[in-house]
Amino acid sequence: MNIAFVEIKNFRKLKSCRIDLSSKSTVFVGANNSGKTSAMFALMKFLKKRQVVLDDFTVTNQYVIKQIGEKYTDESNPIIPKIEDWFEVCPFMDVWIDVREDELRYVANIIPSLSWRSGKIGIRLIYEPADVENLFQAYTEAYKLARERSGKAILWPKDFLDFLSQKMKSHFTMNAYLLDEQKIVVPSTDSIAIPQDMPSNESPLDFDPFKSLIRVDIISAQRWLEDSDGSENETQSSESLLSTQLKDYYDRQLDPERKPSSSDIKALNELQNAKDVFDKQITKRFQNAMDELAKFGYPGKYNPKIIIEAKTQTRDILSRSTVVKYPVFSDGIEEYKLPEKLNGLGFQNLISMSFKLMSFRDSWVNGDRRKADDEEVDAIPPIHLVLIEEPEAHLHVQVQQVFIKNAYDILRNNPLLKNKSDYCTQMIVSTHSSNIALECEFANLRYFRRTKSEEGLPISVVINLSNVFGVSNQTTRFVARYLRTTHCDLFFADAAILIEGAGERIFMPYFLSKYEVLDDAYISILEIGGRYAHYLKPLIDTLGVSCLVITDLDSAHGSRSASVLPERGKGYFSSNPTIKNWVINNNDLDYLLDLSFDSKVESNPHINDAKTRVAYQTPIKVVFSDGTEHEFIPTTFEDSLAYSNFDSFKTMKMGTGLIKKFKNAFKTENADQIATEIYNAVESASAKKTEFALDMIYNRDPQNIIIPAYIADALEWLEKEILSKDNKDFLNKEDD
Numbered sequence: 001m002n003i004a005f006v007e008i009k010n011f012r013k014l015k016s017c018r019i020d021l022s023s024k025s026t027v028f029v030g031a032n033n034s035g036k037t038s039a040m041f042a043l044m045k046f047l048k049k050r051q052v053v054l055d056d057f058t059v060t061n062q063y064v065i066k067q068i069g070e071k072y073t074d075e076s077n078p079i080i081p082k083i084e085d086w087f088e089v090c091p092f093m094d095v096w097i098d099v100r101e102d103e104l105r106y107v108a109n110i111i112p113s114l115s116w117r118s119g120k121i122g123i124r125l126i127y128e129p130a131d132v133e134n135l136f137q138a139y140t141e142a143y144k145l146a147r148e149r150s151g152k153a154i155l156w157p158k159d160f161l162d163f164l165s166q167k168m169k170s171h172f173t174m175n176a177y178l179l180d181e182q183k184i185v186v187p188s189t190d191s192i193a194i195p196q197d198m199p200s201n202e203s204p205l206d207f208d209p210f211k212s213l214i215r216v217d218i219i220s221a222q223r224w225l226e227d228s229d230g231s232e233n234e235t236q237s238s239e240s241l242l243s244t245q246l247k248d249y250y251d252r253q254l255d256p257e258r259k260p261s262s263s264d265i266k267a268l269n270e271l272q273n274a275k276d277v278f279d280k281q282i283t284k285r286f287q288n289a290m291d292e293l294a295k296f297g298y299p300g301k302y303n304p305k306i307i308i309e310a311k312t313q314t315r316d317i318l319s320r321s322t323v324v325k326y327p328v329f330s331d332g333i334e335e336y337k338l339p340e341k342l343n344g345l346g347f348q349n350l351i352s353m354s355f356k357l358m359s360f361r362d363s364w365v366n367g368d369r370r371k372a373d374d375e376e377v378d379a380i381p382p383i384h385l386v387l388i389e390e391p392e393a394h395l396h397v398q399v400q401q402v403f404i405k406n407a408y409d410i411l412r413n414n415p416l417l418k419n420k421s422d423y424c425t426q427m428i429v430s431t432h433s434s435n436i437a438l439e440c441e442f443a444n445l446r447y448f449r450r451t452k453s454e455e456g457l458p459i460s461v462v463i464n465l466s467n468v469f470g471v472s473n474q475t476t477r478f479v480a481r482y483l484r485t486t487h488c489d490l491f492f493a494d495a496a497i498l499i500e501g502a503g504e505r506i507f508m509p510y511f512l513s514k515y516e517v518l519d520d521a522y523i524s525i526l527e528i529g530g531r532y533a534h535y536l537k538p539l540i541d542t543l544g545v546s547c548l549v550i551t552d553l554d555s556a557h558g559s560r561s562a563s564v565l566p567e568r569g570k571g572y573f574s575s576n577p578t579i580k581n582w583v584i585n586n587n588d589l590d591y592l593l594d595l596s597f598d599s600k601v602e603s604n605p606h607i608n609d610a611k612t613r614v615a616y617q618t619p620i621k622v623v624f625s626d627g628t629e630h631e632f633i634p635t636t637f638e639d640s641l642a643y644s645n646f647d648s649f650k651t652m653k654m655g656t657g658l659i660k661k662f663k664n665a666f667k668t669e670n671a672d673q674i675a676t677e678i679y680n681a682v683e684s685a686s687a688k689k690t691e692f693a694l695d696m697i698y699n700r701d702p703q704n705i706i707i708p709a710y711i712a713d714a715l716e717w718l719e720k721e722i723l724s725k726d727n728k729d730f731l732n733k734e735d736d
Helices: 036-049 059-072 101-106 132-150 160-171 234-240 242-254 262-285 287-294 314-318 345-366 397-411 473-486 502-512 516-520 533-543 577-581 589-593 637-644 646-651 657-668 671-684 686-699 709-723
Strands: 002-011 014-020 025-030 092-099 119-129 172-178 214-219 325-330 335-339 383-389 424-430 445-452 458-464 495-499 523-527 546-550 555-557 601-603 611-615 620-623 629-632
Touching (some): 002 036, 002 424, 014 036, 025 036, 025 397, 036 092, 036 383, 036 424, 059 132, 059 160, 092 101, 132 160, 160 172, 345 383, 345 397, 383 397, 445 533, 473 533, 495 502, 495 533, 495 709, 502 523, 502 637, 502 686, 516 709, 533 611, 546 709, 611 709, 620 637, 629 671, 637 646, 637 657, 637 671, 637 686, 637 709, 646 657, 657 671, 657 686
Parallel strands (some): 014 458, 214 383, 383 424, 495 523, 495 546, 546 611
Antiparallel strands (some): 002 014, 002 092, 092 119, 119 172, 325 335, 445 458, 601 611
16 A cells, blocks of 8 residues: 555645655655745645645635635625635645555545445545634624724734634634545646546545554754754754654663563663662762751651662663764773764764654554553554655765665665565655755656746646656666766756767856856756757656757768768768757758757747757858958867957967967968868867866966857857746745
8 A cells, every 4th residue: 555646736836736656765856946845845734734824825825715705794795605615725635545455454434435445545635614604704703893993003804814814723624535536637738737626515524534544754854953052942952862862762662661571671670789789879978968967857756767769760861962972082991972962963964864764663663662551552554654855954965875775775674564565655855956866766756847827826746757758768777877977956957058068068157157147047057968968858848947958060971970071062961969859850061050040949848938949059250360251160169169269369378289279270361271270170189178178267267258159149048038937936046
C-alpha cells in the first residue's frame, strides 16, 4: 500500500495541481517562488495538523469570500446561505492510495463497495464551514454591531475576510469525504489537475480515515541551528540538540525501567547497588550539616529525620545537554572534548537529521515504550510518510549527496521493513540544491513550474519528470549523466543558456553583467556542444523555462561533413546537429546566413510565454583603415570575438597563441588573406580555446571587450523574455 498521488486545489498558489508520489523517494524541485514550499505545507496541514488559516486560501478565492460576505450583509437582497457557495473556494487535498487485495483489512471502513477488492481509494480532506448557517449568523451579527457602534471609526469586522481572520478556527473544520475511483481524470495538457466534483448532498465521514493508515513525520526547514549565544531561541535550540533527541528517544524506545528485558534487570540491579553505596557516602558527607541543623531544634523529638538519597532513574542519566561531546584532541594521556553546540553547524545538522530519521522509524515500528502493559497498543499504520524540507541547509556539497543517498535506507533499516512490502515508507524532500536533485533518478523528480491562471494569477503546476524523454532510455541516461557531471542548476533556474564551449563559459558572466535583468535573474549556464545540446530539448520543453542556445555555425561540405572556410553560394552547410534538429531544422549555410531573427525562435509546446532561441555566428562587417568595408563569416566564438574587436586586436601589445595569430592576420588588411588565416588559426587551435579565453581576460578588461553581435542580440532577446513575465516571478527572491 502506498500513496499514489495527491491533488491539491485552492491552497496558496497551488490552484489545482496533481503530485504523483514515488513508492519510495520523491524530490520536489523548481525555481524560486514555484510552489515547492506551498506543497510541503499542504501535506503537513492536511495530513498532520488538520488546520488551515485564511492566508492559505488562494488569493483569488479570498476575493470570492469577500463577495460572499457582501451577499450575507446585503439587506436589500436577503439570501439563504448555502454550502454550495463554498465548493469552489475552500482548499482541499485528494489523497489516492493504491491498495492490494491482501491489504483490505487496513481499509475495511472506507472501501467504496462490498464488491471492491483492490485498486485506488480516494479521500478528500477539505477545510470548509462546519455549519454555514451559524457562520452566516455570527458574521452578520458582528458586522451589524460594528456598524451600530462605529460612527466614523472602522471597527472589527470591516468585512468578511477581517471576520474570518479571527474566527475561522471557530467556524471551519477539516472534513473527509470518500471519492470515486471511476471519476479520476488525467490532468489537462497544461498540467492543470481536474479533481472530481462532490455531490452537494454528500455527508462527511464521522471518523478520521487516515488515523490507522498513515503516520506523518516532519523535518522542517527551520531547525534552529543559529550559532548564537542569544537566549531568544534558547528553547527551540535546546529542542534541536542531539542530546535532547537522545533523551527523548531513550524515554520512548530504550528506558529499561519500562518493560525491561532480562539484561535490563541485571543492569538495573547494578545501578541499585551503586545507588546504595552512594547514599551511604552522601549521608556521611552531610552529617556535619545535619548536626548544625540540630542546634535549631530540628528534627527534634517529634519531627521526622532528614534522609538524603540520590535520584538515579536511568532516564536522568541523559538529562543534561553536556552528555553529548566531541573529542577534539588527545595528548596521549587524556582526551579533550567539546560540547555538541561547539561542533560545526553542518555536522550538527547532518547528525540531527539522521537521528530524527532513526527515531521516526523506530517510533513507527515499535510504538512508545512508555505505554503501560494494559494500555491498548495501536496497530502499525501501513504507510509512513516522511517530509523533509531543504535538508541542504548548512551542509556542504559532499554531505548533501551522502545524506540524500542514505536517508531512505535509514528509514527502512529495520527487520520488519527490509525487503518486505507489508509496510511502506514514502519520503518527500523539497530542495533548492542541484547536488541533491542530481543524486536522484529522473523518475523521482517532481518539477514545480510557474504559470498563470485564466485570471492572470501566478500559479504552479507540477510535472512528473519520469517520462520526459519518452521511451529513449539512452537519451535519459545521457542527460542524467551530463547534468550530474556539470552539477547544473537547471531545475531551479528562471532561464537557461546552453553554450558551445569553454570560451563562452569564461566570458558569459561578464557578458551577463552588462544586462541588469539578466545579472539579477537565476540563469543556468550549461556548457554542452552543438553535437549534444539538442538532446536536452525534451527536458527544456517540459520545464517550460526560456532557453537560449548559443552554438557554432560549423561550416562544412561533402558527404563526410569536412570543415571548410565559410563562403556564400558554394552549397556549404552547417555540420552542427543542434542547428539541424532544434528550432531551425535546416542546415543550408546560405539559408542560415540570411535567416531572420524571428525564424530563430520557437514557442514552447507546453507553455506559451517560454520560448527557445538558437543563436550562431552571423556575418560581421569590418572597416579597414582605408575606409573600405568587408564582410567576414566567422564559424566559432573565437573568430567572431576577434572580428568584433578588430581594432583592439590590431593594437594589442601582448598575447600568445591565437591572440598573436589574430593580431598578425589583422595587420595585413587583406580580406581574403585575413579570412583564410583566421579560419586556419581557429581550426588548428581547437585544443587551445580555453587558453585563448584566459589570455584575453588577462590582457584586457572583459568589461571593455565588445560582445559578438550574435550573442549580444540573443542576450537582449532573453532579457526581453524575462521582462515580459509581468508577474515578476523571475525576479522574486523568496521561495514559496
